[in-house]
Amino acid sequence: MPLPSNTLRIAVMPGDGIGTEVTAATLAVLEPLAKRHGIGLAFEELRAGAFCYRDTGTAMSEETFEKAAKADAILLGAMGWPEIRTPDGTEIAPQLDLRFRLGLYAGVRPFRALPGVPLALADPRAREIDFVILRESTEGLFFSRGRGTVTEDMAEETLRITRPTTERLARFSFGLARRRAARRGRKGTVTLVDKANVFRAFAFMRGIFAEVAAGFPDVAHGTHYVDAMALDLVRRPWAFDVLPTENMFGDILSDLGAGLVGGMGFAPSADIGDTHAVFQPAHGTAPDIAGKGIANPTATILSAAMMLDWLAERGAGQGFADAAAELEGAVDAAFADGLRTADIGGGDGTAAAAKAVARRIGAAG
Numbered sequence: 001m002p003l004p005s006n007t008l009r010i011a012v013m014p015g016d017g018i019g020t021e022v023t024a025a026t027l028a029v030l031e032p033l034a035k036r037h038g039i040g041l042a043f044e045e046l047r048a049g050a051f052c053y054r055d056t057g058t059a060m061s062e063e064t065f066e067k068a069a070k071a072d073a074i075l076l077g078a079m080g081w082p083e084i085r086t087p088d089g090t091e092i093a094p095q096l097d098l099r100f101r102l103g104l105y106a107g108v109r110p111f112r113a114l115p116g117v118p119l120a121l122a123d124p125r126a127r128e129i130d131f132v133i134l135r136e137s138t139e140g141l142f143f144s145r146g147r148g149t150v151t152e153d154m155a156e157e158t159l160r161i162t163r164p165t166t167e168r169l170a171r172f173s174f175g176l177a178r179r180r181a182a183r184r185g186r187k188g189t190v191t192l193v194d195k196a197n198v199f200r201a202f203a204f205m206r207g208i209f210a211e212v213a214a215g216f217p218d219v220a221h222g223t224h225y226v227d228a229m230a231l232d233l234v235r236r237p238w239a240f241d242v243l244p245t246e247n248m249f250g251d252i253l254s255d256l257g258a259g260l261v262g263g264m265g266f267a268p269s270a271d272i273g274d275t276h277a278v279f280q281p282a283h284g285t286a287p288d289i290a291g292k293g294i295a296n297p298t299a300t301i302l303s304a305a306m307m308l309d310w311l312a313e314r315g316a317g318q319g320f321a322d323a324a325a326e327l328e329g330a331v332d333a334a335f336a337d338g339l340r341t342a343d344i345g346g347g348d349g350t351a352a353a354a355k356a357v358a359r360r361i362g363a364a365g
């Protein structure tokens with residue numbers, strides 16, 4: 001069958017470990033979804049990651065990078081493997097190279113309580129959890145990656161915050177809060193998470209957020225120290241909306257967020273820049289369960305929904321927005337109807353979970 005004329009090219013990088021398993025499951029759901037909405041998705045599989053490094057000597061070749069950069073979007077599984085390391089002892093992480101090289105400053109990590117999924121908190125308000133951590137993904141402490149100094153007596157890695165990136169992150173945060181507010185029918189709130197009481201870099205960041213906030217009078221704006229936020233994300237996570245933060249803080253708080261909504265298998269993410277975006281689950285390659293067919297593909301499936309939404313926003317057409325909404329709805333419906341993946345104590349493996357979601361595509365239409 002010929003592809004629809006509005007076909008977009010998606011670079012698919014399954015990566016390592018469960019990355020390959022959750023990616024296959026997601027493609028199995030995307031195919032019927034694309035057909036139903038008449039949207040064209042042409043998938044091109046590209047090899048990168050720890051095993052690629054072991055076999056070829058490079059984690060992501062220049063040719064692969066170029067192909068990924070030319071695609072309309074990149075869908076990634078997970079990369080890295082504990083025993084496969086670079087000579088300096090760090091893990092193989094070409095996904096970080098993609099973030100830096102493509103300028104993907106906004107790490108969007110939504111956390112939502114899915115119907116039927118057991119939550120860490122017993123409070124019934126935990127069912128209302130629906131917030132987004134916006135992890136700045138190109139600077140902060142991670143800017144030091146590969147640049148730090150280590151001597152016999154000292155190790156030093158420096159945090160970096162720049163005005164242009166912070167302005168972009170702030171605008172992204174307020175724009176996202178505005179769009180979420182329109183969808184949810186209530187006012188949006190941006191809460192910058194920092195450590196401005198100790199570090200001047202964060203006071204600098206606060207100042208820039210306050211300047212940008214002035215252009216978004218319809219969105220509420222506040223700040224919160226990162227340590228207090230760790231406490232409040234456990235005490236009242238339902239109270240938050242959009243939480244922009246520095247790279248390392250976002251890395252850590254994202255895992256806390258995942259813990260609140262069922263675990264890493266429920267944490268999708270998107271790394272978005274002004275021209276490119278990578279969509280991938282927030283989890284790693286999970287060597288402890290790799291190859292067993294029990295990884296939860298939900299985070300990757302929801303990341304794919306974010307991808308369709310992003311493509312729609314960039315003008316791909318209403319079909320993409322409809323497909324994104326239907327995919328999210330199908331995931332919700334599958335769990336509401338009793339899908340229980342192994343990470344939440346159920347018996348449904350990766351393929352069964354994908355099937356349960358795929359079955360609900362078109363079910364409401």
Ligand code: ATP
Binds near residue numbers: 283289296299
């Ligand atoms: P990284 O440093 O790359 O984030 P990690 O080893 O710290 O990787 P993960 O690979 O995310 O962390 O795994 C953390 C734990 O969560 C492991 O016990 C893993 O089995 C579990 N886990 C992660 N992703 C999934 C998933 N999709 N389904 C089920 N369990 C998962």
